[in-house]
Amino acid sequence: MSVAMINKSEEAEGDTWNEIGTEERFKYGWRSQCPVWWIRAAAVCLGLLLLIVIFGLVAHNASAIGQQDSLLDHLMKCEKLIHNLTTDNYALRDELNQMKVNSSRLTKEMEELQREYKTVRRSALVNDEEYTTLNSSSACKVCQRGWIKFNNKCYYASEKGQAKNWEDSRKDCLKRGVDLVMPTTKEELDFVARIYEKTWIGLSDKKHEGTWLWVDGSRLVTGFWQTGEPNNAGDEDCAEFINGKWNDALCSLTVPWICED
Structure with missing residues (x-):
């Protein structure tokens, strides 16, 4: 309905209202005007309510978007942390493997040194026995160095x-x-x-x-x-x-x- 038609309707109603007598106005006037005023008030309230709902939805959406961005940022940080932990885990695993290799090598070297020590020890015992034998022999006595x-x-x-x-x-x-x-x-x-x-x-x-x-x-x-x-x-x-x-x-x-x- 256009604004012009509403205005004409209101003017016609006003003329009709003026033509009615004072008693008739008192009898019917307040009842005729009441629906129009109520409809306008209801329309204004509905408009305000609609605006409130729209603003609420916008604010809610903005908050949701902000929370989503925060969650995305947190998720990216978690992914980066997981990546770093995974990299560190690989590095530690490589280091552990290298330590196992070094431990195995050192074990082999220790075993080789023990075999060499036993060989040298046996040789020393043989030399001691020979020295004792020679020293106890009346035919050939061995003296200490410098004697x-x-x-x-x-x-x-x-x-x-x-x-x-x-x-x-x-x-x-x-x-x-x-x-x-x-x-x-x-x-x-x-x-x-x-x-x-x-x-x-x-x-x-x-x-x-x-x-x-x-x-x-x-x-x-x-x-x-x-x-x-x-x-x-x-x-x-x-x-x-x-x-x-x-x-x-x-x-x-x-x-x-x-x-x-």
């Missing part, structure tokens, strides 16, 4: 310039598993003289004055003393070797020493 062999005996001479008293010299020999030299033959005296002109020998009368004992506990039978010795001048209880002969001297003197095995 001097003479008449199937081994001798250790203190380094040049070193000197100790009789007790300390003997302690040094004992630490080496031997004792001070005990030259009892002319041949051995000549050998000692070639090493040192003056040195301690394993002979003393410290336990009983005048009773000379070798360091192995045996008693002296034949001596090679210098003329007039031993004279015990000043409590001389230890024997030293000087130019092929023996001399009793103070045990506190410091001279070189020779050990005998």
Whole structure:
């Protein structure tokens, strides 16, 4: 219905209303006008309600779109995280495989080293047995490195310039598993003289004055003393070797020493 037709209808109704008397207006007027006003109010309310519904739908759609974007963003982050975890898992698996390979290689190397050790150990035991056999043989005695062999005996001479008293010299020999030299033959005296002109020998009368004992506990039978010795001048209880002969001297003197095995 157009606006013009509505206006004409309202004008016609207005003329008709004017032609009706006062009593008739009072009787019929309010009842005739009431439907028109109510329809207009209802139309306005419906329009407002429709606008509210439209705005609500728009707002709801906008919120839904925003939530959808947020969910999509969260989903992309989750996918990226899953990708990174998968990549890390592959890297860890490769590293684990490499560690297994290295462990296997190290195990083989350890087994090889153990076999080599056993071989070397067996060889060392054989050498020890040979050394013991040779050492125990009266025909062929093997001396330690740095020692001097003479008449199937081994001798250790203190380094040049070193000197100790009789007790300390003997302690040094004992630490080496031997004792001070005990030259009892002319041949051995000549050998000692070639090493040192003056040195301690394993002979003393410290336990009983005048009773000379070798360091192995045996008693002296034949001596090679210098003329007039031993004279015990000043409590001389230890024997030293000087130019092929023996001399009793103070045990506190410091001279070189020779050990005998």
